[in-house]
Amino acid sequence: MVNNPQMLDLQKLTRSHFTRQTGIKVNYTVLPENDVRDKISQEFSSQAGTYDVASISNFEAPIYGKYGWLAPLDDTVAKDPSFDQRDILTPIQEGLTGDDGKLYAEPFYGESSFLMYRKDVFKSEGLNMPKHPTWQQAAALAAEADGARPGMKGICLRGMPGWGEVIAPLTTVVNTYGGTWFTKDWQAQVNGKGFTEATKMYVDLVRKHGEPGAAQAGFAECLSSFQHGKTAMWYDATSAAGLLESKDSPVAGKVGYVMAPVNKTKDSGWLYSWAWGIQNASRHQDNAAKFIAWASGKGYEKLVGTTLGWARVPAGKRNSTYTNPDYQKTAAAFYQATRDAIAGADPKDPGVQPRPTIGIQFVDIPEFPDLGTRASQEVASAIAGRISVPEALDKAQKLAEDVAERYRKD
Numbered sequence: 001m002v003n004n005p006q007m008l009d010l011q012k013l014t015r016s017h018f019t020r021q022t023g024i025k026v027n028y029t030v031l032p033e034n035d036v037r038d039k040i041s042q043e044f045s046s047q048a049g050t051y052d053v054a055s056i057s058n059f060e061a062p063i064y065g066k067y068g069w070l071a072p073l074d075d076t077v078a079k080d081p082s083f084d085q086r087d088i089l090t091p092i093q094e095g096l097t098g099d100d101g102k103l104y105a106e107p108f109y110g111e112s113s114f115l116m117y118r119k120d121v122f123k124s125e126g127l128n129m130p131k132h133p134t135w136q137q138a139a140a141l142a143a144e145a146d147g148a149r150p151g152m153k154g155i156c157l158r159g160m161p162g163w164g165e166v167i168a169p170l171t172t173v174v175n176t177y178g179g180t181w182f183t184k185d186w187q188a189q190v191n192g193k194g195f196t197e198a199t200k201m202y203v204d205l206v207r208k209h210g211e212p213g214a215a216q217a218g219f220a221e222c223l224s225s226f227q228h229g230k231t232a233m234w235y236d237a238t239s240a241a242g243l244l245e246s247k248d249s250p251v252a253g254k255v256g257y258v259m260a261p262v263n264k265t266k267d268s269g270w271l272y273s274w275a276w277g278i279q280n281a282s283r284h285q286d287n288a289a290k291f292i293a294w295a296s297g298k299g300y301e302k303l304v305g306t307t308l309g310w311a312r313v314p315a316g317k318r319n320s321t322y323t324n325p326d327y328q329k330t331a332a333a334f335y336q337a338t339r340d341a342i343a344g345a346d347p348k349d350p351g352v353q354p355r356p357t358i359g360i361q362f363v364d365i366p367e368f369p370d371l372g373t374r375a376s377q378e379v380a381s382a383i384a385g386r387i388s389v390p391e392a393l394d395k396a397q398k399l400a401e402d403v404a405e406r407y408r409k410d
Helices: 003-024 031-047 061-067 090-095 119-125 135-145 166-176 192-210 219-227 240-244 285-295 299-307 320-322 324-330 335-344 369-382 389-409
Strands: 053-058 106-111 113-118 233-237 257-258 272-278
Touching: 003 119, 003 285, 003 299, 031 053, 053 061, 053 285, 061 272, 061 369, 090 106, 106 285, 106 335, 106 369, 113 119, 113 135, 113 166, 113 240, 113 335, 119 135, 119 257, 135 233, 166 192, 166 369, 192 369, 219 233, 219 240, 233 240, 233 320, 233 335, 240 257, 240 299, 240 369, 257 335, 272 285, 299 324, 299 335, 369 389
Parallel strands: none
Antiparallel strands: 053 272, 106 272, 113 233, 113 257
16 A cells, blocks of 8 residues: 555554454555555556555556456445445545446545645735635745745645656646646647646746755655645645644644635646555455455544544545534534535546546546656656756657557557
């Protein structure tokens, strides 16, 4: 599984709760996001059977299900009355369902994206954050907040290479600026007007007012930067809010949360879930299903809330979480903004033009991890100042054209 904080909490709680209750021992391999994606792709495509369960996302679930790499969960976890499948948020469940209508993964947590900012810093500087900011407003506020505290930069934006790192937030900006990776008839548009304008804005903003070493900063680095007062704003996953408001966070109670900045669209937040899928080659599918039912269940959320604090609950997946008084009290600063962001995300229509496939911060085709990662390396080079944005996107355009040509032939 990925080494996100929510997963590390799970690892700590497994032996003393799940294993004690069931007698089932769980062995974890925990890796950074880029590494875990590579390892899981190799493992599941080969059906080696080394791992029974893996943390996959709404990108992989439909594709892996189509290839027969995942065991459907309709007759196991989803049928467990105590799991309460109907409680799962509809957009999240739809993302984990294949074209054949079968459910291939259960969410551990779900997320969209929004803009986070230091309320205390904004107040002291006389800055006002709109509830629905534009990217122009966000950029101007980042410039104003830059240097508000010693060593503080205006904003943190991912710049680390990886289709799930810099490409995720950047593609949401591309969408709202009128750009797209591909037109409906599979014409590559990576160096088109909307894509170029969005990338120039993003790169210029992070170079002028973003975190030092931005070309190597991902989610974890921005989380640390924001928590430790090194940046005044942060555009990223809604799941970060629980970490920022946890009892041991230096910025708990000091953060405001507003919708993802826009330009030409009403909304621009992404839709994502880290979820659990069972490898079809697993020899322990019954035990794997029991683990998923526990890790994604209501009982696990209550366990985290009562032992670690309700702000650290892996939320964004269940309706009942957002009606829980304990969660509402602890997550008062962000729970409604999170729910609104998830509800406003539309993977079928995230921009201003028709798309050839679903996806907000990704294009849901098997070739995208390679395409997105190689394109991200060019964008990271632009962020580092080694090449210009047009040069970076021209190189990425050639990569996208190769992919598009295959689909036009099909």
